[in-house]
Amino acid sequence: MSVLGEDGSASAWYNYWVYKYLFLFFLSSVRLLSNYCLELPSGIEDTIIKVMGVTTAEYDLLFSVSAWPNIFLCLVGGVLVDKLLGRRLGLLLFVICLLLGQIVWGVGGLVDNYIIMLVGRFFIGAGNELIIVIDHSFKATWFKEDLSLAISIDIGFSRLGGTLAILLPQLIYDSLSMFHTPTSRLGVTILTAAGFMIIAMIFSVIVIQADYMREKSAKEFKSDDVAFTDxxxxxxxxxxxxxxxxxxxxxxxxxxxxxxxxxxxxxxxxxxxxxxxxxxxxxxxxxxxxxxxxxxxxxxxxxxxxxxxxxxxxxxxxxxxxxxxxxxxxxxxxxxxxxxxxxxxxxxxxxxxxxxxxxxxxxxxxxxxxxxxxxxxxxxxxxxxxxxxxxxxxxxxxxxxxxxxxxxxxxxxxxxxxxxxxxxxxxxxxxxxxxxxxxxxxxx
Missing domain, CATH: 1.20.1250.20 (MFS general substrate transporter like domains)
Known part of the structure; x- marks a missing residue:
């Protein structure tokens, strides 16, 4: 699909701001929801320490276990996406990875098992970082001269996710009075974020479909000349x-x-x-x-x-x-x-x-x-x-x-x-x- 630009020349639909920024909304919303999951412990720090009976150092490990492996996972994941998976499949897989990690973390809270919680946090960290890598890659392809603006909007969404992670979890925990045990309330509070990641998975499918349509239109719109890539x-x-x-x-x-x-x-x-x-x-x-x-x-x-x-x-x-x-x-x-x-x-x-x-x-x-x-x-x-x-x-x-x-x-x-x-x-x-x-x- 193409339309005529102001100068009379053909211009692909994906170059028009309404499509680009609608795409960015869904892409950045995935980033917002994944960042909410990553920073969720910040909003219930005192609750986790008291309910789970862990030390401050053990609480801090919930963050560390999601950070240290990413030093290597980001590099390996970036190469895999470029060489094997592609951005679209990679995004879906890593959103699913984060969703599974959130479920495992929530189950760990329900059964009062700290080790299970750490396993879940590991997958959350891996999924979130690789989502960020693919997120930047999508923006570089779609926005070109508006890349800094797209990055800045994405940063705003990310920080909004972090802010919500500080404000919402404790409110959710306090509202779950129908659950009589603190561990059940904690587990359900964590699992609500898994529900958010299901929404993120739907948004990622929209992103994938839009990018597929862009790539298909780009091939039709460009000339038949084949560029050689060194x-x-x-x-x-x-x-x-x-x-x-x-x-x-x-x-x-x-x-x-x-x-x-x-x-x-x-x-x-x-x-x-x-x-x-x-x-x-x-x-x-x-x-x-x-x-x-x-x-x-x-x-x-x-x-x-x-x-x-x-x-x-x-x-x-x-x-x-x-x-x-x-x-x-x-x-x-x-x-x-x-x-x-x-x-x-x-x-x-x-x-x-x-x-x-x-x-x-x-x-x-x-x-x-x-x-x-x-x-x-x-x-x-x-x-x-x-x-x-x-x-x-x-x-x-x-x-x-x-x-x-x-x-x-x-x-x-x-x-x-x-x-x-x-x-x-x-x-x-x-x-x-x-x-x-x-x-x-x-x-x-």
């Missing part, structure tokens, strides 16, 4: 120095933010004398603007382009000043709120910028592998930085922790500057180009 070139792109540098930005920027969020409540209480309630509000500001402002930032970045300049801007003007405020302030109670807003703005500007970089470097035949490497490296970095964060707090204190975060941010700035120079002197710049150029770069 596969060795694609492999070199996946492991090129430029690509690895772009991955390292993601390894430094986002893990520092997430690591700080994980310890921020206690930090705000101890250093600034905030109550737990006010500390939670200040901590919420670290992601507060992401849901609302990130799509706006993504729209601007998509139109303007120059992704590396945006990454540099968010580090220099928001992330670094926020960390320096935390580092050198005394006990002023307003600092967490001001610095929190700054840090939130850094994520708002940075997220859509550096997440789009692999799609600008890697050919479409290897894009899922590229994003698999990105997510695997991110998980490795996050796990390491979270561990180092706890170690520094226990041995050196919060001042040295902030110094460590400042050092990583400055290192990230240096890498961005290096990428800007390398892209500028390149014969074919790809990363730091105007927005109008991007549609000619992605999926070439």
């Amino acid at each position: 596969k060795s070139k694609g492999i070199k792109q996946v492991f090129s120095f430029i690509f690895l540098l772009s991955v390292s930005i993601n390894m430094l920027f986002t893990p520092v933010l997430y690591s700080f969020v994980s310890i921020a409540q206690k930090f705000f209480v101890q250093k600034y004398g905030l109550s737990i309630k006010m500390a939670n509000i200040a901590n919420g500001l670290l992601f507060g603007s992401a849901i609302v402002l990130t799509p706006v930032a993504g729209m601007i970045i998509s139109k303007v382009g120059f992704h590396l300049f945006w990454v540099l801007l968010c580090n220099l003007t928001t992330a670094l000043p926020a960390l320096l405020m935390f580092m050198f302030s005394n006990t002023e109670s307003y600092i967490p709120f001001i610095a929190g807003i700054f840090y939130s703005l850094s994520y708002t500007l940075g997220g859509p910028s550096f997440t789009a970089l692999p799609a600008l470097v890697v050919d479409k035949e290897y894009i899922t592998t590229g994003y698999g490497i990105l997510r695997g490296a991110y998980n490795a970095s996050l796990s390491a930085i979270v561990y180092i964060t706890g170690f520094i707090i226990d041995t050196k204190g919060y001042f040295m922790l902030q110094a460590f975060f400042v050092y990583l941010t400055i290192l990230c700035i240096h890498i961005v500057l290096l990428l800007i120079v390398l892209d500028f002197i390149s014969q074919k710049p790809r990363l730091n180009v105007p927005g109008l150029w991007i549609k000619y770069i992605i999926n070439k």
Whole structure:
């Protein structure tokens, strides 16, 4: 199916915004629901500890068991999707994987078996991460010059899922008064998320059908000329120095933010004398603007382009000043709120910028592998930085922790500057180009 564009030339239906963003709604809804399942323990932390009789360390393991394996699973999964499964089958399989994991976790709650719960959480983590990898791959194919906007909307959906995971589970647990045993109430609370994943599976089928129609229309719409793909070139792109540098930005920027969020409540209480309630509000500001402002930032970045300049801007003007405020302030109670807003703005500007970089470097035949490497490296970095964060707090204190975060941010700035120079002197710049150029770069 094709229609005539404004200039009289034929244009495929999937290039029109109403179809593209309807597709994005269903794709991002899958991400929202999967993220809800992943972060669900955050909303019933105290309940899990009391009902299951586990320690805080055992509760934390519910998150760790879903994170460490993904260092390897993302890479392997990305290669499998590119070489064997394809995006459509891969999405369906990993949504089913997450659904089964949620059911197993819920059954573990019903029978009061912590080991079964851990098994379920492992499958949830694996499914969620690989859904993210495929999600990015779909967006790179469908959106091209609007990729940053699509990523920003997806980030908003993801954070909405995380917010709902904090707000809803305890309300659901408290409403299940018809179940007399706490373990039954806990198990049913967890299993409600399995119901959400059934909805996600329906949405994924819609995504699969839409992408199949797009691919079929694209083959009919294009000329009969067959383009030759140099596969060795694609492999070199996946492991090129430029690509690895772009991955390292993601390894430094986002893990520092997430690591700080994980310890921020206690930090705000101890250093600034905030109550737990006010500390939670200040901590919420670290992601507060992401849901609302990130799509706006993504729209601007998509139109303007120059992704590396945006990454540099968010580090220099928001992330670094926020960390320096935390580092050198005394006990002023307003600092967490001001610095929190700054840090939130850094994520708002940075997220859509550096997440789009692999799609600008890697050919479409290897894009899922590229994003698999990105997510695997991110998980490795996050796990390491979270561990180092706890170690520094226990041995050196919060001042040295902030110094460590400042050092990583400055290192990230240096890498961005290096990428800007390398892209500028390149014969074919790809990363730091105007927005109008991007549609000619992605999926070439």
